[in-house]
Amino acid sequence: MTPNDYSDSLHDYLLAQEQTTDDNDRLFYCSYLLGHLSLAAAAEPESAQQLQSHVSDSLDSAFAVDRLTDTDKTGIQALWQETLSVAA
Numbered sequence: 484m485t486p487n488d489y490s491d492s493l494h495d496y497l498l499a500q501e502q503t504t505d506d507n508d509r510l511f512y513c514s515y516l517l518g519h520l521s522l523a524a525a526a527e528p529e530s531a532q533q534l535q536s537h538v539s540d541s542l543d544s545a546f547a548v549d550r551l552t553d554t555d556k557t558g559i560q561a562l563w564q565e566t567l568s569v570a571a
Contacts, residue, residue: 489531491523492570500562511555512562519545535567 484492494517501513514539525539542563546556 486528486530486531490520490534493566494550496525496566496570508558512559515559516563516566
């Protein structure tokens, strides 16, 4: 799978989750991850692993400065892991 196809798969999963959830927290987590995924994909990674690394690094940097609760950080990370496992 090319990095673009992989990114599209991750993106499609998050969009589907965003469109079907009734949970406001999960909706926020989806939107938050979609932004980070889009930025990572725009960097044109050479592999799926590099894309994952870019998103993880982006999340770590954002978590250091964003005013997110620990619950939100945990929820975002959990959804990211879920997305990786389903979209792989």
